[in-house]
Amino acid sequence: MELAKRFKQTNKNVQQKWWTPYAFILPSFFVILFIIFLPLIFEFMMAMFDIRLQNIRLLKNIGINILNFPKVMKEHFILFGNYLEILKDKLFYRTFLRTVVWTFTNVFFHVVIGVWLAILLNRKLPFKSVFRVLLILPWAMPQYIAAITWKGMFNYEFGTVNLILKYFGIEKINWLGDPTYTLIAAIITNIWLGVPFMMMVALGGLQSIPHDLYESADIDGASAWQKFKHVTLPLLKPVMVPAIILGTVWTFNMLNIIYIMKDGLPGDDVNILITKMYRDGFDLYRYGYAAALSVIIFVILTLFSLAYLKANENRE
Amino acid sequence: MRKSDYFERTDSKLKIILIYMLLIFMSFIAIYPVLNILSSSLRPSNQLFSTSLKIIPDNASLTNYNKAIFERPLSRWIVNSLIVSFISMLISILFSSTAGYAFSRYRFYGKKSGMIVLLVTQMFPAAMLLLPLNILLTNMGLTEKLWALVVPYISSSVPFSIWLLKGYFDTVPSSIEESAYVDGASILTTFYKIVLPLSKPALAVASIFCFMNSWSEYIVARVLIHNEKMYTLPLGLVTLQGQYNTEWGVYSAAAILTAIPVMIIFAYLSKYLIGGLTIGSVKE
Numbered sequence: 001m002e003l004a005k006r007f008k009q010t011n012k013n014v015q016q017k018w019w020t021p022y023a024f025i026l027p028s029f030f031v032i033l034f035i036i037f038l039p040l041i042f043e044f045m046m047a048m049f050d051i052r053l054q055n056i057r058l059l060k061n062i063g064i065n066i067l068n069f070p071k072v073m074k075e076h077f078i079l080f081g082n083y084l085e086i087l088k089d090k091l092f093y094r095t096f097l098r099t100v101v102w103t104f105t106n107v108f109f110h111v112v113i114g115v116w117l118a119i120l121l122n123r124k125l126p127f128k129s130v131f132r133v134l135l136i137l138p139w140a141m142p143q144y145i146a147a148i149t150w151k152g153m154f155n156y157e158f159g160t161v162n163l164i165l166k167y168f169g170i171e172k173i174n175w176l177g178d179p180t181y182t183l184i185a186a187i188i189t190n191i192w193l194g195v196p197f198m199m200m201v202a203l204g205g206l207q208s209i210p211h212d213l214y215e216s217a218d219i220d221g222a223s224a225w226q227k228f229k230h231v232t233l234p235l236l237k238p239v240m241v242p243a244i245i246l247g248t249v250w251t252f253n254m255l256n257i258i259y260i261m262k263d264g265l266p267g268d269d270v271n272i273l274i275t276k277m278y279r280d281g282f283d284l285y286r287y288g289y290a291a292a293l294s295v296i297i298f299v300i301l302t303l304f305s306l307a308y309l310k311a312n313e314n315r316e
Numbered sequence: 317m318r319k320s321d322y323f324e325r326t327d328s329k330l331k332i333i334l335i336y337m338l339l340i341f342m343s344f345i346a347i348y349p350v351l352n353i354l355s356s357s358l359r360p361s362n363q364l365f366s367t368s369l370k371i372i373p374d375n376a377s378l379t380n381y382n383k384a385i386f387e388r389p390l391s392r393w394i395v396n397s398l399i400v401s402f403i404s405m406l407i408s409i410l411f412s413s414t415a416g417y418a419f420s421r422y423r424f425y426g427k428k429s430g431m432i433v434l435l436v437t438q439m440f441p442a443a444m445l446l447l448p449l450n451i452l453l454t455n456m457g458l459t460e461k462l463w464a465l466v467v468p469y470i471s472s473s474v475p476f477s478i479w480l481l482k483g484y485f486d487t488v489p490s491s492i493e494e495s496a497y498v499d500g501a502s503i504l505t506t507f508y509k510i511v512l513p514l515s516k517p518a519l520a521v522a523s524i525f526c527f528m529n530s531w532s533e534y535i536v537a538r539v540l541i542h543n544e545k546m547y548t549l550p551l552g553l554v555t556l557q558g559q560y561n562t563e564w565g566v567y568s569a570a571a572i573l574t575a576i577p578v579m580i581i582f583a584y585l586s587k588y589l590i591g592g593l594t595i596g597s598v599k600e
Binding site: 015016018020021022024025027028029031032035036039040042043046059060062063064066113117120121123124125126128129131132133134135136137138139140141142143144145146148149150152153160192196200246249253255256259260263274277278281282287290291294297298302 | 322323324327332335336338339340342343345346347348349350352353356410411412414415417418419421422424427430433434436437438444445446447448449451452454455456467468470471474475478497502503528531532534535539550553554557558564567571574575578579582583586587589
């Protein structure tokens with residue numbers, strides 16, 4: 001990090017004009033403006049209209065100029081109607097609770113297992129790079145293949161998981177039929193997928209911790225736990241905080257796993273917010289409602305990220 | 317030969333054995349699903365539903381691979397996916413390397429908020445922008461075309477790549493560029509001829525990220541593409557898998573063919589990943 005700071009002087013160069021940096025950024029700026037922010041504004045607008053199957057063909061009249069949108073749809077303007085409908089529905093709170101459980105459990109195990117593996121791999125150990133490569137593989141597996149494969153492994157009759165349970169004399173579990181077990185199965189799948197990312201981030205963080213800190217802790221007679229608590233954790237924190245925020249957002253919005261494990265038809269008893277939004281939008285064609293739901297998701301995630309950043313700043 | 321040449325000085329023999337056992341166990345869990353598909357891809361169709369836990373089944377055969385390649389449109393899906401992934405990757409890297417460079421080297425008005433905006437874009441994934449993008453792309457007449465997929469794929473890989481590349485450029489000493497300027501090189505030449513070649517590892521990592529992003533994307537493709545001829549690999553494979561009873565073995569063979577090459581490249585590049593991720597995510 002010291003290194004990065006030292007090299008961060010700006011180039012003093014006669015050729016550089018005030019617009020040089022902007023020219024470098026321009027292409028990406030257009031991508032973010034036209035493919036991310038414009039649709040986002042559109043999404044916010046859609047959330048205030050009652051767009052559903054009955055009037056969906058009106059959307060064709062908008063063309064590519066989204067400014068036409070309020071004009072075309074003005075008869076279906078309901079202001080906060082969609083939001084009220086969502087917030088009055090008990091189903092939303094149940095789904096939200098499930099999403100929180102899903103996200104928290106996943107990120108918790110991602111971080112704990114990831115950091116733990118990173119610590120194991122960060123010592124002198126023959127063949128450790130072999131283990132590192134093997135442990136990182138879940139990251140490289142396409143998510144949909146992982147979801148389908150785990151779905152097969154959770155199969156009631158022939159799935160590996162039940163076969164292993166049987167071997168230990170435990171009753172077979174109807175993983176994909178019972179909603180609670182489906183959630184557990186999906187969480188296991190997603191933990192498997194997400195650990196390598198946290199492991200690699202933690203490994204990077206660990207490698208930047210100078211070795212002599214541990215040596216002087218040894219001289220002071222610190223126990224392994226004390227070293228972990230007073231040297232490793234505080235120095236790992238700046239690396240892990242952004243990774244945890246990112247991980248939380250990704251997990252909260254993880255559509256693939258539950259959607260594919262339930263063959264594209266997750267019901268109200270297994271949906272998390274993002275799968276509910278996807279099904280409302282693309283299976284039931286309730287565009288306005290789904291847009292409002294995604295705005296709510298966006299607000300929840302933004303508030304979470306700000307709060308988390310703030311909480312971690314204050315402690316320092 | 318002293319023990320401390322190979323292991324930590326403070327580790328006892330028991331501890332080392334324990335660590336190895338843990339690592340072997342965790343690695344096994346990490347690769348087991350791959351072995352699982354491998355096993356069902358080798359299984360002849362009359363043994364599809366076996367309750368044995370063997371990895372290499374009895375009478376293993378390659379019929380499923382044969383079927384996947386020659387009797388199913390796998391090659392067409394692969395071509396479609398390759399086109400989409402390569403185009404998205406090239407555009408993303410082109411755009412994000414210049415932007416990452418500007419964020420790393422220059423001081424300018426709006427730099428800090430720019431970096432924050434990049435982080436904020438991670439709050440809403442492609443799935444969320446899908447609703448409006450779907451309408452816009454339909455109205456532009458772009459659905460059912462591979463181009464339609466490139467648009468959302470770029471938008472989801474550009475912000476992350478900018479962060480990653482900026483982090484790497486930060487570690488490249490700017491003194492090399494300065495001496496190039498003294499020799500009269502222009503900013504663009506310096507960037508192209510000096511900075512980019514020096515950043516090969518980071519570019520490789522960012523490229524594989526962008527590539528994998530599109531190569532394994534299912535949800536967006538499901539919404540934008542309905543015509544079977546335009547199916548990308550994920551759409552094709554999920555469809556294959558949907559015909560559960562007959563096609564599970566064929567699906568597994570196709571999944572192995574899809575996943576293994578990416579996993580090998582990824583594993584190879586993973587050594588560059590450690591530094592890249594941390595520097596990229598921590599310091600702005």
